[in-house]
Amino acid sequence: MRCQDKGETVKGDMYLARSSDDGILKRAENGGVVTSLLKFALETKRVDAVVAVKARGDNRYDGIPVLISDPEEVITTAGSLHCVTVNIPRYIKEYLDGAFDTKLAVVGKPCDIRGIIELVKREQIKLDNLFLIGLNCSGTLLPMVARKTIVEEFGADPLDVVGEDIEDDKLIIRLRDGTEKTQGLVELEGKGYGRRENCRRCEVKIPTMADIACGKWGVPNNKKTTFVEVCSDKGDELFQEAIKAGYINVEPADDKAIEERKKKEQEAIDSALRWQEADFAPLRDMTIEEKFDYWWKQFGQCIKCYGCRDACPICYCKDCILEADRGVVMPGEVPPNAMFPVLRTAHVMDSCVNCGQCQDVCPAGIPLARLIFMLNKKLSDVFKYQPGMDVESLPPIRSVTDRELTMPGVELTL
Ligand SMILES: Cc1cc2nc3c(=O)[nH]c(=O)nc-3n(C[C@H](O)[C@H](O)[C@H](O)COP(=O)(O)OP(=O)(O)OC[C@H]3O[C@@H](n4cnc5c(N)ncnc54)[C@H](O)[C@@H]3O)c2cc1C
Ligand code: SF4
Ligand code: SF4
Ligand code: SF4
Structure with missing residues (x-):
């Protein structure tokens, strides 16, 4: 039984939905549900502000994250920008004090939401203060x-x-x-x-770890409809109240729409798995000596700008071991000694969400995300831990025992 029959939404329910606001519908990518939910959350004071993304002026290649508290302004963020890769987890952590004192509705792609969830586990962002509105994603x-x-x-x-x-x-x-x-x-x-190479490899396409997942897959012919999956009680409450207040019109998604969405998701995952194999096999199949040579040459180009560390949603230590005063990486030493890449990689590889931010910012063009995500996949195979999917599930390197690490068959090599 679905929502309309009972007059309520339920976690896991799926809808075809549209904004009842013609202005929003006109500007929106699909049915304007995301923008309408943001507006509703602000107007009913469920949140103090919303975090969304918009182009600076007319320039679609210059996107910025925005914090908006005026409901009338939310419409300026409607629409999808495929050439914008802003760092939403770091934006909330660094510039909005982790939302510890502010209630926010946040829009993000799967990697954004996963980064937020990893920062919640590290007590850098307060989940109770967030509504997470996820967007399906095929890449940027x-x-x-x-x-x-x-x-x-x-x-x-x-x-x-x-x-x-x-x-x-x-x-x-x-x-x-x-x-x-x-x-x-x-x-x-x-x-x-x-697309960015991390996006080609990305296999989390529908953000069911958010409170609500919105997308176009499964929408029949008419593009001006959003396919919505309700993913949590919090999302359920927001969506249901927005419907009741007349912000959104919905009908339950029928089996055909659900099947079509599932099919599209699976095709995108299959493509990601092919890319993973294409990118990882040459690295994986090298001899130890070849691996050493390859990565030594790559990291020999590092100018120690700390960009990768500063962009990574997983790096959060206030007292970072890579700083000169910690005595591991010497001041003025460029390229830094091998401990720099080894320690950074070791610190994040169990929780890498494949957002690609480290690689995007690296001025030396080092394939950092390729390395770290490849290692993460290996760890995920061993520990069955997929980062950013469940706030209750803790990173294995912090919770694994020595006995587990030395079990037969557990090999953590590059
Ligand atoms: C890069 C990208 C790829 C996508 N790929 C798919 C796909 O393959 N399959 C699918 O079913 N759906 C995909 N979507 C989702 C789809 O495009 C719509 O965003 C979704 O259907 C919601 O439509 P709407 O009309 O309700 O949203 P709107 O009301 O138009 O609101 C859109 C929201 O998206 C935010 N936004 C726009 N660009 C970005 C960005 N780069 N990063 C973070 N937030 C952003 C805006 O701030 C706004 O809040 C993708 C979205 C993006 C941004
Ligand atoms: S890694 Fe790329 S494809 Fe995956 S969610 Fe992020 S932007 Fe989308
Ligand atoms: S290591 Fe790179 S790809 Fe992985 S989470 Fe950090 S910034 Fe993203
Ligand atoms: S971003 Fe690149 S150059 Fe800068 S510290 Fe990281 S690996 Fe080195």
């Missing part, structure tokens, strides 16, 4: 790569693009004059264009 493009892809592969002016989308392994751009252009992702990515 680095702004610079996106511009290059649009010029060189689509023959278009990046500033003429008013929308982009990823559907059925294709990258679609919509131009100001109403035309659409499409290119195959596999072909583009084979040439070094397209």
Whole structure:
């Protein structure tokens, strides 16, 4: 039995939903449910502010996280930006004091929500003060790569693009004059264009660890509808009250819509697993000597800017062991000694959420996310721990016993 029959929503229920506000519906990516929920949460004072993402001016390649407390302003954040990779977990932790004193509704992709959950476990963010509104995700493009892809592969002016989308392994751009252009992702990515490499490998596509998961998969023909899955009691309450107050119109998703969504998710996961194999196999299959040479050369380019540490949602120590005063990494030593990458990798590899932020910021182009996520997958296989999925489940390296680490068959090598 679904929501409408009982007059209430239930965790796990799925809906096809639309905003009742024509203005929101016009600007929104799909049914405007995300923007309507944000507006409802602010107007009913359930939250003090909302955290969303918007383009700076008209520039779709220059996205910023925004904190909004005026309900009328929320509409400016409607729509999906596929070339924006802002760091929402760090934004909440660093600039909003971990939401310890503020109630927030936060919108994020699966890796954003997973990063937040890992920071909650480390007591850097207060979950009780958050409504997490997750977006399904097939991937993002680095702004610079996106511009290059649009010029060189689509023959278009990046500033003429008013929308982009990823559907059925294709990258679609919509131009100001109403035309659409499409290119195959596999072909583009084979040439070094397209999505960030962590996104190609990402296998968490529907953020069921959030309070509500919103997306387009499963929506029949009419694009102006959002497919919603209610994922927690908190999400249930917010969604139900927004429906009652007339902000959103819903119908239960039928079996066909649910099947279609599941099919799309599975195709995206299968593609991610193929990318993982393609990226990891060459590294995994090297001899020990080759591995050592390869990574030594990579980290020999490190300029010790600390960008990877500062971007990573998992790095949170106030007294970081990589600082010069801790005596492990010497001041002025560039590249730093091997303890720098070894310690950083060891500190985060059990909880890496594959957000790619470390690799995006590295000025030396070191494939950091590839290394750390590869190790994380290995640990996940051993400990059956997938980071960022469940706030109750603690990172294995902190909770594992010596006996477990020395069990036959448990090998944690690069
Ligand atoms: C990069 C990306 C890829 C996506 N891929 C898929 C997919 O493959 N399958 C699928 O079913 N759905 C996908 N979605 C979700 C879909 O595009 C819609 O966001 C979702 O259906 C909600 O629609 P809406 O009209 O209710 O949202 P709206 O009311 O339009 O609100 C959109 C919200 O998304 C936020 N937002 C926009 N860009 C970003 C960003 N880069 N990072 C974080 N937040 C952002 C805005 O701040 C706004 O709050 C993707 C979304 C994004 C951002
Ligand atoms: S890592 Fe996954 S969730 Fe994050 S932007 Fe890429 S595809 Fe989306
Ligand atoms: S190690 Fe890199 S990819 Fe993994 S969580 Fe940290 S920043 Fe993200
Ligand atoms: S971001 Fe790159 S260059 Fe900077 S400290 Fe990390 S590995 Fe070194």
